[in-house]
Amino acid sequence: MSVAAHAAFLRRIPQLPKGVLTPAHEGLRTGSHCGLIQAGAWTLEILPKIYDEEHPAPDRGALVRMLACCVDLPIWLEDTARSGLADDLLTVVIRAYLEEAHRQLRRGWLKSYVDQAARLTQPRGRLNLSEQVRRGRAGAHQLSCVFDELSVDNDFNRVVRTALVLARPRLPLGSRLAVQADQLDLALADVVQLRPAEALRMRLPRHRLNRRYDRLLLMASWLMRLLSPDAHGGPEEGLGLTFDMNRLFQETVSIALEAAIRRHPLWPRLRVSRERPVRPLVRDASGTGRFMMMPDLCLWLDDVLIAILDTKWKRLSPSQDEHKASIAQADLYQLLGYSHAYGCYRLTLIYPHHPELDDWPLPKWRYCSPTEIDIRLQVAVFDLHTPRSAADQLLVEVLGGASSQSV
Numbered sequence: 062m063s064v065a066a067h068a069a070f071l072r073r074i075p076q077l078p079k080g081v082l083t084p085a086h087e088g089l090r091t092g093s094h095c096g097l098i099q100a101g102a103w104t105l106e107i108l109p110k111i112y113d114e115e116h117p118a119p120d121r122g123a124l125v126r127m128l129a130c131c132v133d134l135p136i137w138l139e140d141t142a143r144s145g146l147a148d149d150l151l152t153v154v155i156r157a158y159l160e161e162a163h164r165q166l167r168r169g170w171l172k173s174y175v176d177q178a179a180r181l182t183q184p185r186g187r188l189n190l191s192e193q194v195r196r197g198r199a200g201a202h203q204l205s206c207v208f209d210e211l212s213v214d215n216d217f218n219r220v221v222r223t224a225l226v227l228a229r230p231r232l233p234l235g236s237r238l239a240v241q242a243d244q245l246d247l248a249l250a251d252v253v254q255l256r257p258a259e260a261l262r263m264r265l266p267r268h269r270l271n272r273r274y275d276r277l278l279l280m281a282s283w284l285m286r287l288l289s290p291d292a293h294g295g296p297e298e299g300l301g302l303t304f305d306m307n308r309l310f311q312e313t314v315s316i317a318l319e320a321a322i323r324r325h326p327l328w329p330r331l332r333v334s335r336e337r338p339v340r341p342l343v344r345d346a347s348g349t350g351r352f353m354m355m356p357d358l359c360l361w362l363d364d365v366l367i368a369i370l371d372t373k374w375k376r377l378s379p380s381q382d383e384h385k386a387s388i389a390q391a392d393l394y395q396l397l398g399y400s401h402a403y404g405c406y407r408l409t410l411i412y413p414h415h416p417e418l419d420d421w422p423l424p425k426w427r428y429c430s431p432t433e434i435d436i437r438l439q440v441a442v443f444d445l446h447t448p449r450s451a452a453d454q455l456l457v458e459v460l461g462g463a464s465s466q467s468v
Contacts, residue, residue: 317452
């Protein structure tokens with residue numbers, strides 16, 4: 062990057078979550094976050110590095126699929142839309158926003174009653190006596206009325222239009238997305254546009270009647286935080302939109318696993334818990350627990366803990382080490398601590414799948430122990446391109462590794 066761009070991103074580092082960017086010699090080093098970061102005229106797109114291909118589409122596709130799973134974005138990834146993943150992530154998010162906005166337009170914009178004041182020849186609502194008296198006999202032929210009227214000009218649609226106006230300049234003139242944006246802007250012509258900083262500070266009431274706007278408002282907040290020139294109170298353009306990949310991968314696996322349990326014959330007896338229960342690793346002299354532990358996922362059968370699963374957003378590399386494939390020894394220590402604290406002896410490490418792992422036999426290990434306790438650890442991979450089948454296969458492997466007496 063240029064010297065000016067490097068300096069602009071360096072100024073952004075204190076405002077970003079810890080570890081997103083760190084200074085390096087004449088450059089920047091990325092951490093475990095992916096997404097978009099804006100600094101002045103420059104946009105930095107950080108993508109996962111899982112598939113080790115020159116073209117960014119597969120890695121961008123993995124990120125988009127995880128967002129679609131965790132945030133329920135209206136992003137379709139069939140063959141007809143797959144080419145869109147060649148776009149940058151900002152365009153993908155804008156496209157998803159426009160698709161969702163069009164869906165709400167077809168259902169009808171949210172409307173709410175607002176007070177209107179007008180001079181009418183027939184009574185409507187209530188009569189504004191003070192205004193009527195003030196006008197005197199000259200205005201006696203008209204009634205000063207105050208009444209409620211359903212209107213699309215409300216806070217919900219103002220936020221929607223504010224994000225839309227910010228996104229429109231980022232679209233190529235004459236493109237399908239630009240035409241969609243123009244149609245939406247025309248449909249919201251009667252809605253007041255807010256300043257992005259004002260829209261982000263709004264606390265909109267949520268209830269069952271406006272719940273269908275939740276996804277649209279979430280993406281609107283993303284676009285305003287990313288594109289707004291004043292959303293962060295500074296003179297430069299918006300800060301960014303980043304996602305912690307460790308959390309995102311964990312959430313993706315857990316959502317897919319919960320869906321797989323509902324398809325399994327044992328589903329009435331199976332359940333999965335996320336980061337629960339919390340237990341201490343040690344206790345001090347007073348009996349107080351210290352170093353609290355929270356496994357990513359716990360699989361239960363009839364309220365009996367049968368397996369602990371831990372997700373790791375790391376790229377396994379069997380070509381570098383056929384036996385360990387860059388699996389960290391500290392991760393094995395962590396799982397052993399879980400086993401001891403929770404009394405569970407079936408453990409699973411879950412990593413993202415990539416083509417290099419197709420011919421690599423996944424390890425199944427036993428912990429060495431002087432006691433008779435048989436603690437087993439298996440390594441599993443999760444294919445982000447096919448989360449449904451990956452979750453079904455993961456559940457089969459985990460149940461197969463659990464004790465036959467429990468299942």
